[in-house]
Amino acid sequence: MAKASETGLTAQRLLKRLALPAPVLRLEGAGGTAPAGPVTDPRQRLEAARRLLAQLAAGTPDVDEAVVDRIIRDAEEALRKLDGDGEQAELRTGEILGLEAVIESDGSRPVLFVQDGTIDLQTPELNEGLGTYWREDAGRHLKNIERVVASVGAVQLPAFNNKRFGTAFVIAPGLVMTNRHVLEEAAQLVGGVWKWKYVVEVDFRGEYQRTEEHRFPLGEVLFTGPDAIERRVDFSHLDIAIIRVGGDQGKLPPPLTFERSVERVAVRAGPQPPIYVVGFPAQPFIQPPVQPPIQPPIQPDDVGQAPPQAGHEYEEVLERLYRKRYGSKRWSPGLVDAGAGQLAEDERGWIMSHDASTLAGNSGSCVVDFGETGERVVGLHFGGRPRVENWAHVVAALQHPLSGVEGIEWVEGPVETTTETISDNPECRAPSSTG
The missing domain is CATH 2.40.10 (Thrombin, subunit H)
Incomplete structure (x- = not known):
């Protein structure tokens, strides 16, 4: 079981990761809807994850399908505890890892291969289950997405x-x-x-x-x-x-444009800013910080000093299931969890965190606005913890250190400050909350 001092933090993080993407809020109309419970459609997420994990396991000879079944059962128990106890839920290591596996596999943060310079809008990842929440924005921004992926290597x-x-x-x-x-x-x-x-x-x-x-x-x-x-x-x-x-x-492919305003990725009241990441996940070599902003649910065991913790085999299974994704260009949408200066340890005010599915790599990937423009770079991904959170430098916060680099195009446009979309035309903008 996770240490008592970490219980609330772990449950809080998992509850946050269980949130549905921001497009859900936009699609529900300007009138808004009643807030959902702490765990949204748990059965739908479990079933979606079960289908995907079972499909991957069937095509992966060195994966024990019985372990996949245990992952789902542990995730189900974790959801039951979170529904009942919220942030005070006491979760076993296996339950934490099982639920993180479900979050990674339920389709809410899809991962698409880039092929022939584009992404396939007809892929099941965008047309089934929770992945449909990204479909409209992907179609709306497809030409801009294609311009971005062409300039990523x-x-x-x-x-x-x-x-x-x-x-x-x-x-x-x-x-x-x-x-x-x-x-x-x-x-x-x-x-x-x-x-x-x-x-x-x-x-x-x-x-x-x-x-x-x-x-x-x-x-x-x-x-x-x-x-x-x-x-x-x-x-x-x-x-x-x-x-x-x-x-x-x-x-050489054309340069990408950079967002000038840090407000583009600021997390305020209302939906979190949507982003997407384009990159080539590789086997990870960068290590987590000694004292990360948010402690992971488990720490790696010291070699030869302690037996593997309960649930460790889940990590091995997930690595085997997803390893075919390493090394190829991928596109993955997600949400900004914290903007520049909003993480406790970000004293320089130049870090953002996001929850796009980067698995265990993507070092040097561009993080791109997926709300207003669909093509403007807002961050440089540099690290993270798989199935926990990802970190990137906010490029708008780097204008001073990059001032000597010629040729970067900095652009600033309207920033969404309410739950409604703000048009490029000032006369068509939704009124702000201040009137």
């Missing part, structure tokens, strides 16, 4: 069978942005100059079940955050790198 090592270990995206003519911790995996700082240890490329295709490539060599490192990351998360460190791209610049 995989960071890879040609000498190692094109092993992918991060994501980068075009931010200005000839320049891409990724994380400093991605850079540190393939380069070292010598006398104030970054030297590549290997030939490194960025491939702007990298699609699932597709062979087409669009590769460019990475060259001079123009800018990084000043502090070494060294595979650790520290909210006071700027985990960013800007790198010049070689090759035929005329064939």
Whole structure:
């Protein structure tokens, strides 16, 4: 069972993750509806997760389907406790992991492969169960989504069978942005100059079940955050790198635009801001912070010092079920949980958290507005804890450190400050809550 001091925090986090996406609120009309209970449609979510997990297990020889059944049973018990006791619910480790598996698998945060430069609006992930809540916005913003995914590439090592270990995206003519911790995996700082240890490329295709490539060599490192990351998360460190791209610049995808206002991802009263992430999840190598803003439900065991905790096999099963998703370009929507300065440990005011399904990778992925524009970059993903939360730098909060980088296009547009959509036309905007 989780420690008593963590019980309320764990239950609170799970209840928050059980919330339905913001599009539900918009689709229910301007008149609004009565708030739902703490656990929304638990049977629907359990059944959706059961179907997906069973389907994955059937096609994965090294997964015991009996363990999948236990995951569902533990999740069901966790939901029963949360419905009855709310934030005071006392959950066993297996129940916590089981419920997190359901949240990951129930379709409320779908994960779509990018193929042929687009996402499939007819895929079951957007047309069945909870995934339908993203369908309208995905269709409305499809052209902008296609523009974004074209400018996102995989960071890879040609000498190692094109092993992918991060994501980068075009931010200005000839320049891409990724994380400093991605850079540190393939380069070292010598006398104030970054030297590549290997030939490194960025491939702007990298699609699932597709062979087409669009590769460019990475060259001079123009800018990084000043502090070494060294595979650790520290909210006071700027985990960013800007790198010049070689090759035929005329064939490089166009730069993405950056959101200038931090209010775009601020979490206020009303629906949380919707976003989506485009990237190439790889096997994780960055570690959680020693004292994270929110303690995870369990800590990794010290090797050789303690037996595995109850429920650990669930993590192994989920890894096997989802591992085929690593390495290919993916699109995943979600909600902002906290904006710049809204996390307790974000003293620099440049971190956001979001709940899009990034599994265990996506370092260097772009986080994109999914509300007003569908194409404006609002964040640079750098880390997180699988099935718990994800962290990104808020790009609008980085305008000063990035002021010396030429060619970045900063744009500021209307920000939704009520539960109603605000039009680009000032005369058509919904009245604010202040009148």
